[in-house]
Amino acid sequence: MFQGSGISSNSEVWLSAEGKLTESVSMGAYLRWDIPKNDASHSFGSTSGAAASTDATNTLHKYEYIYFKSDAMGTLSMGAIEPAGNGVPAGHFGGLAGDQGAAASATDITTSGGAFSGSEVTDFVGIIDPGIDANRVRYDSPVFSGFALSGDLEEGGGGSVALNYAATISGVEVIAGITYEADGGGDHIVGGTVGAKHASGLHIAFNYAENKTDLATSTDPEWWRIVGGYDAKLNSLGNTNFTLVYSENEDMTTLGDQAETIQVAISQSLDAVGASVTLQYDNYSFSNAAGTNFQDVDTLVFETAFNF
Amino acid sequence: MEIKTLLKASVAVGALLALAAPMEAAAGGKVSAANSKVDVTLAGRVHRSIHYIDDGTHD
Numbered sequence: 001m002f003q004g005s006g007i008s009s010n011s012e013v014w015l016s017a018e019g020k021l022t023e024s025v026s027m028g029a030y031l032r033w034d035i036p037k038n039d040a041s042h043s044f045g046s047t048s049g050a051a052a053s054t055d056a057t058n059t060l061h062k063y064e065y066i067y068f069k070s071d072a073m074g075t076l077s078m079g080a081i082e083p084a085g086n087g088v089p090a091g092h093f094g095g096l097a098g099d100q101g102a103a104a105s106a107t108d109i110t111t112s113g114g115a116f117s118g119s120e121v122t123d124f125v126g127i128i129d130p131g132i133d134a135n136r137v138r139y140d141s142p143v144f145s146g147f148a149l150s151g152d153l154e155e156g157g158g159g160s161v162a163l164n165y166a167a168t169i170s171g172v173e174v175i176a177g178i179t180y181e182a183d184g185g186g187d188h189i190v191g192g193t194v195g196a197k198h199a200s201g202l203h204i205a206f207n208y209a210e211n212k213t214d215l216a217t218s219t220d221p222e223w224w225r226i227v228g229g230y231d232a233k234l235n236s237l238g239n240t241n242f243t244l245v246y247s248e249n250e251d252m253t254t255l256g257d258q259a260e261t262i263q264v265a266i267s268q269s270l271d272a273v274g275a276s277v278t279l280q281y282d283n284y285s286f287s288n289a290a291g292t293n294f295q296d297v298d299t300l301v302f303e304t305a306f307n308f
Numbered sequence: 309m310e311i312k313t314l315l316k317a318s319v320a321v322g323a324l325l326a327l328a329a330p331m332e333a334a335a336g337g338k339v340s341a342a343n344s345k346v347d348v349t350l351a352g353r354v355h356r357s358i359h360y361i362d363d364g365t366h367d
Contacts, residue, residue: 001359001360002358002359002361003358003359004357004359006355006356006357007355007357011352011353011354011355012352013350013352014350014351014352015349015350015351017341017346018347019343019346019347028346042359042361044361044363049365049366051366097357103359103361105359107361107363109363110363110364114365295363297362297363297364298362299359299362300359300360301358301359301360302357302358303355303356303357303358304356305353305354305355306354306355307352308351308352308353308354
């Protein structure tokens with residue numbers, strides 16, 4: 001039994017301020033501190049089998065940017081902000097207590113004889129999504145008929161573009177997005193999402209992303225998943241979201257590595273206090289080019305999230 | 309802890325939550341700023357996750 005990362009590896013505190021510059025233009029600033037959890041990384045060790053937990057890197061990750069926002073012209077931001085493509089390949093309507101690999105943390109994979117393989121679960125699984133890693137200048141267009149275009153230039157080289165679509169058509173909420181990010185260090189992420197949620201609460205989404213590298217000797221990790229489920233108000237506490245996920249990863253660390261993930265989750269919103277509780281089961285299975293007989297890893301997570 | 313015990317405990321917690329009467333949502337209070345010309349928002353998120361892990365040999 002451990003306590004660790006779930007929907008995020010951090011707790012977060014943020015401050016934002018905004019004022020009217022003119023009748024149609026606002027100016028604002030945003031500060032956010034991501035606070036790593038105590039003992040967030042856990043495993044059964046890689047040699048002894050003794051359970052151990054360790055702190056994440058003991059640093060605060062800080063978001064800090066200033067923006068100018070116009071209803072007609074869009075928003076121009078500068079500072080430590082997510083790239084335009086952030087979240088685009090990972091959109092869905094489910095309620096999860098963490099993406100692929102979060103619950104497994106630093107757990108090592110064992111072979112059929114029980115010996116440690118030398119690889120961790122997260123060497124095989126994970127999502128591919130452009131994240132904050134540098135200062136940027138970012139532009140977000142206004143929404144035109146559901147479409148929004150975003151782009152950014154990264155400090156020291158690189159940048160990303162993204163096109164997102166969100167609309168409700170005949171009672172069906174539709175989301176779609178596509179992004180390309182060159183991070184300036186030789187990695188190029190291409191990814192996208194398409195999803196729909198019916199007024200009844202039934203929902204489904206497909207995510208795909210690939211990280212292509214410039215070096216011929218490097219692997220090109222690839223990931224896709226289907227997230228489906230049912231989200232409806234079944235009690236007075238708030239919405240209940242039943243979520244089922246199937247996901248595959250290839251070449252995340254080593255060429256020929258493959259992993260399959262199944263996730264089943266029930267998330268209950270607690271609207272009165274802006275919180276939620278989620279119970280989630282994950283199953284991970286692995287294979288590699290050498291045909292090693294890896295054992296599956298199963299995790300069960302109970303998560304409580306509180307917003308203020 | 310056995311996985312069945314954990315599941316039972318989790319279901320019990322869920323049942324208690326489902327039966328409990330919900331509280332009225334409180335309206336957010338205004339955060340004062342030294343600069344009175346801007347609106348300031350203070351927000352945050354804390355989450356705790358309890359994990360049970362079975363790697364096929366250890367749990």
